[in-house]
Amino acid sequence: MILPVKMQAGRPEPLGARFDGEGVNFAVFSEHASRMILCLFDKTGRREIANFDMPERTDHVWHGYIPGLRPGQHYGYRAHGPYRPDEGHRFNPHKLLIDPYARRISGHPAWHDALMGYEVGNPRADLSYDKRDSAPHAPRSIVVAPGFDWAGDVPPGTPLTDTVIYEAHVKGLTFRHPRVPAPGTFRALASDPMLDHYTRLGITAIELLPVHAFLNDRFLVEKGLTNYWGYQSIGFFAPDPRYMETGDIAEFQRMVARLHAAGIEVILDVVYNHTGEGNELGPTLCFRGLDNASYYRLADDRRHYVNDTGTGNTLNTNHPMVLRMVMDSLRYWVEVMHVDGFRFDLAATLGRMPHGFDPRAPFFQAIRQDPVLNRVKLIAEPWDIGPGGYQLGAFPAPFSEWNDKFRDGVRRFWRGDPGRAPDLAGRIMGSAPQFDHSGRPATASVNFVTAHDGFTLADVVSYLSKHNLANGEEGRDGHNANYSDNLGHEGPTEDEMILSARARRRRNMMATLMLSQGVPMILAGDELGHGQQGNNNAYCQDNATSWIDWQAVDDDFLAFTARVIALRKAHPILRQKLFLHSRERALDRIEDLFWRRADGAAMRRADWEDPELRLLAVEMRTASGTPEYATLEYAIFAVFNAGEAVAVSVPEAPGNQRWSLRLDTSRPGLGTAPVTGILDMPAEAVVVLVLEPAS
Missing domain, CATH: 2.60.40.10 (Immunoglobulins)
Structure with a gap:
């Protein structure tokens, strides 16, 4: 030419x-x-x-x-x-x-x-x-x-009530898998072995850590480290070339098409608050x-x-042309790349005006009126380090929000911290104090126990303190308040009693996550038993610390995680849009939530104020839960016990119905069985009963 x-x-x-x-x-x-x-x-x-x-x-x-x-x-x-x-x-x-x-x-x-x-x-x-x-x-x-031939691609369009999010890193999830093509790439992420895993697990959406083109910070490169997580964007329209084989952006589009065909949505973690x-x-x-x-x-x-x-x-998103760039980028990823939603890193920054955080800031207004963007999933990380930076519950519809109070509440309850039962009760019911206002649904809360930032689930039960020396910052980086517990030994051990206690603690926390109102999110690898040797800030560890080892899978916990996800999917009462209340609903005048003591009596103020309270028993009820129950009353009775074994009175079932055991984290392989009168509630366990027809 x-x-x-x-x-x-x-x-x-x-x-x-x-x-x-x-x-x-x-x-x-x-x-x-x-x-x-x-x-x-x-x-x-x-x-x-x-x-x-x-x-x-x-x-x-x-x-x-x-x-x-x-x-x-x-x-x-x-x-x-x-x-x-x-x-x-x-x-x-x-x-x-x-x-x-x-x-x-x-x-x-x-x-x-x-x-x-x-x-x-x-x-x-x-x-x-x-x-x-x-x-x-x-x-x-x-x-x-x-142009890309999408060949009839149809986004799954999973309602938030039915969504189970799987937070993953493109490379970390696939790089050590022995059977995927091109490990560490978009192609690997949507390969047959990975699709089989997602399907077995039961997740409905995969949330990818940043895939926009990003920088390896110079100070990391000079220390022989890498910006592994990717929170240093330099190109808001370009997929990062390190996840591609040829550099052709169609590789990303083919990944999305394959995931969609398997019924799995794609959510991108995006960084519009700053640049690299x-x-x-x-x-x-x-x-x-x-x-x-x-x-x-x-x-x-x-x-x-x-x-x-x-x-x-x-980034100055209050400038019209910068805001336009962000909006054009978001629309591009929806319309051209077919993604299904976004998780906004440090989203409080995007709403900060000269007078402080404002849910009516230009960024939020622009998204809310946009016919392309207001129909996809929008999730905010509701904090930053700026003035007034913690804004959990303050974001406008249709945003959902990462709920760190859920994370901390679940960890502290199961660790046995005094006085944590009332907090956990609120978390299980969707964190109503934060989200039950302004017409927001229970799905405004994205619940998680672990995320990329912090301990993995295996490390939450294996370490009291962070171990971040490999990051080259003398252990100063990363959170100090992890609310973790090593259950008797710091780090790896061969003690069978400790290993058994750790496995039960993980089951309890995963079960709590899946039994709570809101949108559950699990960290990729948690279901497999992946740990990071106590590193709770592995942002620069592009190595075996972060890469999931598919040769060392905890098959028992994988099966358990799939089971509790299936339990959630099978019972709409666990994934409602409206908040449940222990008082009569304004709409149908039907009481739908009952908190009970172990003896079956209703919880009183004095019970809630007892700092030694370690047991929560809740009955969730609806008049017409699922078609198969027709006109029968439909209810779930769940018990969360962080204390000693105790006898728990089971609510009386109607004459033509019975309570059936569906989950006991102390005996994860146990099948269903009828329960009447008294439940022998194990120590440190979660038990779920479902009201069903007697025959």
């Missing part, structure tokens, strides 16, 4: 690089740049073969068109403008910049001081100016061909060089960054 001498004017819409069959239109936003240069590279991406001044500017969008360009073309931008950090501007045309709308990125930067806009080591620090060309070290944006460029001493790779004052929230001195995220910078 012979390149033209000049670019044609092109169009300001859509943003990014778009191939139309005859050429490529380029459009990029920068309000404060004085000149924008498009740089083209050869097919290897190594040699710069041409550059063009963007010929047109429409409402701060620079645009141009080059006929004859094809998909696969490598490119980047150089932005001219003032380099005045004390005024918020950091333009440096010596730095090659990623297109914020790039749908494909060549790879990771090769760390070099030339990637910085300032002279590393200069006493003036970021007020200095570096003239070295960063192109030899910087990633390239790549033009992508439109860090603070004023970070690299100039994209947003900082294109328009620092627009893309980032700056401190009053304009030189420094607002750091509500703890990562060095905060």
Whole structure:
């Protein structure tokens, strides 16, 4: 192809690089740049073969068109403008910049001081100016061909009431599996062995840790570590190339199609609160060089960054064009990549206005009115480290929220902490104090006992303290309040009594999760017995610490987890949209929740206030639970006992019905059996009875 001498004017819409069959239109936003240069590279991406001044500017969008360009073309931008950090501007045309709308990125930067806009080591620090060309070290944006044959793909559309989320890392889940193709990739994640596992387990959605193109932080690389989790996004439209075999984005789309065909939704963990460029001493790779004052929230001195995220910078989603980029990215992943929802990292940042967190912030308003986005699953991590950063329960519909109070409440109850029974009762019923307001449903609470951030379930019952020395921060990183228990020995042991107690504790916590109102989420690997040697912040451990060992699977716990998920699915009373109440409902005037003492009497205030209370017995009832029960009364009686063995009075069953045992975590292999009168409740166990026809 012979390149033209000049670019044609092109169009300001859509943003990014778009191939139309005859050429490529380029459009990029920068309000404060004085000149924008498009740089083209050869097919290897190594040699710069041409550059063009963007010929047109429409409402701060620079645009141009080059006929004859094809998909696969490598490119980047150089932005001219003032380099005045004390005024918020950091333009440096010596730095090659990623297109914020790039749908494909060549790879990771090769760390070099030339990637910085300032002279590393200069006493003036970021007020200095570096003239070295960063192109030899910087990633390239790549033009992508439109279109993918979805062949009738139909998203499962699982209601939140029926959803069971499986939080997973693309590489960590698959890399050590002996039978998957291309371990560690999107293809592996949706391979037949993995689909068989998801189906056996019973999960309905897989929530992937960040798959947007992200950085390996320089300080980690220099220590021989890796940004494993991926919470340093640098491209909000591009899948990270480390999870692909060929770099073709269709690999991600094929993964989604295969998961959908198996009835499994795909939820992406997305990081729109900050970028991987860090603070004023970070690299100039994209947003900082294109328009620092627009893309980032700056401190009053304009030189420094607002750091509500703890990562060095905060994306300025209150700017209309930055908000537009986020919205365009979200729509792209739904409409082009067919994902089913998003989990928003540090979502309190997205709602922070000058006066503080606001559920009516532009980001929330934009999503709520968007006909594409308001129909997918939206989950907020409801905190950050900024002022007023903890906002559990404050997000607007249709957001659900990660509920860390559920995590802590379940761990503390089963650990035997005094006075925790009333808290667990609230968690089991959907955390109504946080979520039962403003018309929000019980599914607003995403319940979890473990997540990627913290101990795995095996480690919660094996370690009293975190063991993070491998992270290279002298153990300072990671949470200190883990509410964990080693049950008599720190770490691995061969003591059969301790191992038995740990296994029962895990069963109790998994059962509690699946018996609670809300949306349950389990951490991938927990069902298999995966541990991380007590590391509760394995963000940089791209190794056997984090990778699941499929040769060391706890088959008994896997079977148990599948069983309690199936139990949840079989009984709608465990997964209701409306909150249950121990008083009469305003709608149907039917009492549906009864808390009982071991002797069968109703719980009284004094009982709830007893700090030694270790047993919760609850009857959940409905007049027409499932079709098979027709006009029969339908109820579940669940007992959560963190104390000693005790006799528990079973509620009286109607004449033509009986209570049937469905779960006993002290005897996980036990089948169903009728129970009348008195239940011999084991110590430290969960028991579930279901009211069913007597014959």
